[in-house]
Amino acid sequence: MQTPHRWFGAGHSTAADSAKAGAEAATSAIGGRTPAVVFVFASHQHDLPALLMAVRAEAGPHALVVGASTLGELANDGASAGGVSVGALGGEGFTVRAKVAHISDAGHRQAGAEAAEAMAGVTSPHSVLVLLADGLSGDPHEVVRGAYSILGAAVPLVGGFAGGGSDRSKTFQFIGDTVFTDAVVGIALGSDAPIGIGIAHGWHRLDPPMIVTRSRGGRIYELDDEPALDVLLRRNDMVGRPAAELFHDVHALQAIGLSRRNGEDIRVIHDGDDVERSILGMSDVPQGALCWLMAADHEALIQGAVDSCLDALDGLDGKVPLGVLAFDCGARRGRLGPDGMREEMAAMRSALGSTPYAGFYTSGEIARVRGALGTHHLTLVTLALA
Structure with missing residues (x-):
């Protein structure tokens, strides 16, 4: 979606070749424009450095590139397992900064606190911290508590814990052109227009x-x-x-x-x-x-996806939505099955209309709007930007 001054684009690829997949998804999302930030959600099965290099070629040298490995990918044209989804935004009125922290060096709470330091100096009237974190290192709630210890109640948190392979040995986080594991990436996003957050599950x-x-x-x-x-x-x-x-x-x-x-x-x-x-x-x-x-029954899970999207749009105070980032639970994907995944994507598309969206299936969702707690499961978290 694009206004005269700002834009959000989404792209998706299921190409087997990693460089081709990254290029296809990034080209669809960026469309020749100059992005401020590019979110990359990719299967661990890909050659991630090659994929990120292809994204960088489309994004240009100055865009912030961030992301995580997935348990599946969400995009305008449906869901996939083994693909890549890219969301990009740019134009006037956005401020973006990022910081990475390593859990093994500092512990979960301190890593969350260090990642939250990305917000330092962001003075936009509306802001959010997006957290993309390792999903297998244990104590995920401590990451959120660490971020909250720095930001307090003034800045909402959203995001997800990265997914890995069937052996659950590693997950991956991206910042710039570097692939990390055992890390927390904090992306500070400031905007001069409202930001909406949806949290729903259907249970x-x-x-x-x-x-x-x-x-x-x-x-x-x-x-x-x-x-x-x-x-x-x-x-x-x-x-x-x-x-x-x-x-x-x-x-x-x-x-x-x-x-x-x-x-x-x-x-x-x-x-x-x-x-x-x-x-x-x-x-x-x-x-x-x-x-x-x-x-929860099947219909209630699908309705939960609709409710999350509508709640996020409601938070925009009537402004036209540019785009949405979505963090959906990998266990919801397993519970719904392939047909249910397609139904969920269709329900999200119905709720969002022509608004583009990109996201991934997580091993745990992050959303803190009130209070210090903010880790979720079996939940769809959506972030809408105007």
């Missing part, structure tokens, strides 16, 4: 609520003073069965919703311990939290 509560009576990090030991695995088995009519049967495939996703002022913050429960009777989530579950088991 609903299953009563009764419970209290997390003992937990540490993502491991929950007790719910309502009972062993957490026993509670989950009973609520699924599986008393006496081994934990593995609860988590046998993506269609049997177990989800817990933590109470928040604006709804539920979803946590995927992906494993259980038959000996200590605990369950394990993909992010922190605070002791003392009020929570519910969560459920």
Whole structure:
């Protein structure tokens, strides 16, 4: 989308050759214009240095190029697994800066804090920090807390944790023409026009609520003073069965919703311990939290995508949207399946109209508009720019 003074473009390629894929997607997104920033979301299967070199050739020497590896890619013309999606923006009224921090050097919280320093000196009336972080290093919530410790409540956070291969050994983050792993990339984006953020998932509560009576990090030991695995088995009519049967495939996703002022913050429960009777989530579950088991049918998941897009557009105060960056959960992709992915993309296109969008399937989503917490799962986070 383009106004007389600013623009946003999106491109997508499923070409097997990495240089060709990068060139195709970047050419579609940039269209001969001069970008301020180019977001690159690419499968780990690609030759990432070759792909980024091809993007740089289209973007020019002065554009900021940033991105991450994916569990799948989102674009105007649909979703893919093994491709590349590119979003680019430029024109008047944008300020962009970036900083990379290494988790192994500083720890998760400090890496998030260092990445947030990209925002230093950005004085635009509207701003957001986009975080693209390693998705396998553990304690993802600490990255968000670190960024919040620097920015406080004044600057919203969005983004996603990078995806990797089936062996889950590495994920990758990009800044400039360099490929990192075990890193957090912070992209400060300032704008003289409004920025909208959508957060929705389509899951609903299953009563009764419970209290997390003992937990540490993502491991929950007790719910309502009972062993957490026993509670989950009973609520699924599986008393006496081994934990593995609860988590046998993506269609049997177990989800817990933590109470928040604006709804539920979803946590995927992906494993259980038959000996200590605990369950394990993909992010922190605070002791003392009020929570519910969560459920969703196919139609509700699709509606969640629509709601996220509409909420992001609503945040633009009536301004014409230029484009959208989307961070969708890889587990949503698995739950929906190939046909459902196409349906989700069609629903997003219906909600966004002609507004271009680019994004990726993540191993965890980032969105903090209120409060210090901001890690999500099974959620679509959208960032709309005017």
